[in-house]
Amino acid sequence: MSVKTVVQDSKPVLRKDISKFAWTLKEMRKNGAAYLMIAPFFILFFVFTVVPVLLSIVISFTTFNMLEFPKWIFMDNYIRLLLDDEIFLIAIKNTIVFAILTGPLSYLLSLFFAWFINELRPKIRAFVTLIFYAPSIAGNVYLIWIILFSGDQYGLVNGLLMDLNIINSPILFFQDTRFIMPLIIAVALWSSLGTSFLTFIAGFQVVDKSLYEAGAVDGIKNRWQELWFITLPTMRPQMMLGAILAITGSFGFGGIITALVGFPSPDYVAHTIMHHLEDYGGMRFELGYSSAIATILFFMMLGANLLVTRLLRKVGT
Amino acid sequence: MKEKSVKAAKRYRSLNRSLGGDIGVYILLALVGSVMVLPLIYAIAQSLKPLDELWIFPPRFFVVNPTLKNFGDLFRLMRTSWVPFSRYIFNTVFYSVVGTAGNVLLSSMAAYAISKIKFPGRNFLFSIIIYSLMFNATVTGITNFITMSALHMVDSIYAIIIPAWCTTFGLYLMKQFMESSVPDEVLESARLEGAGELKIFAKIAMPMVKPAWITLIIFAFNGLWNAGANMYVYSEQLKTFNYAIGQILAGGIARSGAAAASTVITMIVPIIVFIITQSSIIQTMSTSGMKD
Structure with missing residues (x-):
């Protein structure tokens, strides 16, 4: 660390003159205002985000129902989850399949369409951005998919298929186990071009244009080379944030699934860890058991994020 | 030229x-x-269809004789709910406004301190923020219920508003934007003139980061506006417009026209807000990248 000076009473104190601890204390006292300014946010942040995560890890080793004092049972919740709870295994499988399909696809869709949109002229660009972004902010408009794929002949899709004599009787799309997963993935992707998409839109706009001209001189021949060798490396910060948002989002579609196919879903085909958590935490009040579920979910999300951000550091190098 | x-x-x-x-x-x-x-577009078309066009085979995509009858039906359905619908609308507006205001104030104040005052612990605190972007609220749902019951917040407006004041992404966006758009020299010279940090924050830094707090307002507002059922609130008179609409729609497919009308109503506000603020949002997002 470089030598820093602390200006106090117009007499500079050098960092190396005093012990690290004393220097830190001095700095802390000098910046009292800063601590006052972060206090409101960080107190709430600790109470509602940090402590709950730690608490959930602790409670996951107990059996707890809010009425009696929690009883320490060590790994029993995890053993029961992984060995005795078949539905949880279905939930893990569905969550992973869902995250692996929607996460990367949503990320690539956001990235490539932000890139394509960047080729347009500014006025049209703003309009097309709105079109791609609208489904993700438009409230509960994904419910329109229920009407589009409604299970009677008046639903647009069923009606068309019947009119064209492809099927004879309407398909109950949101009840039929063959269609549930593909449909919710489609709806999830449709509504997933959200904040990470905007991050990319903005990222493409601020790339230094002179880099492209310099690149052309250096032998960049087409738009793909330009993207890979110039644009993406300069956009790495946006790509990192976009990845984190996409991954975290890919674990967060439980609400859409419940709205589209109900809870529990037929044969548990769309049962995810979020639903399992809601079942044991919100309905059965087995808080120890559900904390174990939450803890597993926490480490899955964190692990996926850390893995992918590590990989992304390699882009363009 | x-x-x-x-x-x-x-x-x-x-x-x-x-x-x-x-x-x-x-x-x-x-x-x-x-x-x-x-x-x-289908949602809009559907919301304008008269009854005989809703139940036609083969179904048509577009509307032939548009009518506002579905919106009338929706409002009639709203009047039949035992908690007056104006109450749900008031709740949504109240939560959105108070939640957003607190969020913007708290996170920009903290973001200013973290990005512009060199105090011990700032890097540590910011790295916790980054880690907390890596999981969502599902994880903390159960334990937050325990915390909230200990604080007697369950089934009160505080259960909705106070957690909305400390969104991680809000602080993150503000911090990144402040770091790149507020020059340190300006702040230094204000400090030399004897201005306190709170005053510098309010009078100098905040006016310079207008696009960022507009963006934060929009994100926070959209989040609260689109919020449906909250797992910590049971009382009917504390629930939101979106939740109440969902209940009406659960009434069955016979209300398909009113259902479409309700999705149109809920989508129109965020979309208009985004159209108005798009350039500020894009400007803010351009600084939002994560440096490693």
Whole structure:
């Protein structure tokens, strides 16, 4: 660390003159205002985000129902989850399949369409951005998919298929186990071009244009080379944030699934860890058991994020 | 002069761009863009259809004789709910406004301190923020219930508003934008003139980061506006417009017209807000990247 000076009473104190601890204390006292300014946010942040995560890890080793004092049972919740709870295994499988399909696809869709949109002229660009972004902010408009794929002949899709004599009787799309997963993935992707998409839109706009001209001189021949060798490396910060948002989002579609196919879903085909958590935490009040579920979910999300951000550091190098 | 820049712009556009590639890009944009927008248009068309067009075989995409009857039905349904509908609307507006105001104030104050005051612990605190972007609220749902019951917040407006004051992403956005758009020299000279940090924050830094707090307002507001059922609130008179609409829609497919009308109502506000604020949001997001 470089030598820093602390200006106090117009007499500079050098960092190396005093012990690290004393220097830190001095700095802390000098910046009292800063601590006052972060206090409101960080107190709430600790109470509602940090402590709950730690608490959930602790409670996951107990059996707890809010009425009696929690009883320490060590790994029993995890053993029961992984060995005795078949539905949880279905939930893990569905969550992973869902995250692996929607996460990367949503990320690539956001990235490539932000890139394509960047080729347009500014006025049209703003309009097309709105079109791609609208489904993700438009409230509960994904419910329109229920009407589009409604299970009677008046639903647009069923009606068309019947009119064209492809099927004879309407398909109950949101009840039929063959269609549930593909449909919710489609709806999830449709509504997933959200904040990470905007991050990319903005990222493409601020790339230094002179880099492209310099690149052309250096032998960049087409738009793909330009993207890979110039644009993406300069956009790495946006790509990192976009990845984190996409991954975290890919674990967060439980609400859409419940709205589209109900809870529990037929044969548990769309049962995810979020639903399992809601079942044991919100309905059965087995808080120890559900904390174990939450803890597993926490480490899955964190692990996926850390893995992918590590990989992304390699882009363009 | 102008001609020259136009020419330069034209030359730039053709740099590394082939005509075939351009056409391919436009076709892809048109195709996927239609998939994105058609359900929204269908929602609008559906909301304007009279009864006989809703129940027609084969079904039609567009409306032939548009009517506002579905919106009338929706309002009539709203009047039959035992908690007056105006209460749900008031709740949504109240939560959105108070939640957003607190969020913007708290996170920009903290973001200012973290990005512009060199106090011990700032890097540590910011790295916790980054980690907390890596999981969502599902994880903390159960334990937050325990915390909230200990604080006697369950089934009160505080259960909705106070957690909304400390969104991680809000602080993150503000911090990144402040770091890149508020020059340290300006702050230094204000400090030399004896201004306190709180005053510098309010009078100098905040006016400089207007796009960022507009963006934060929009994100926070959208989040609260679109919020449906909250797992910590049971009382009917504390629930939101979106939740109440959902209940009406659960009434069955016979209300398909009113259902479409309700989705149109809920989508219109966020979309209009985004149209108005798009340039501020894009400007803010351009600084939002994560440096490693």
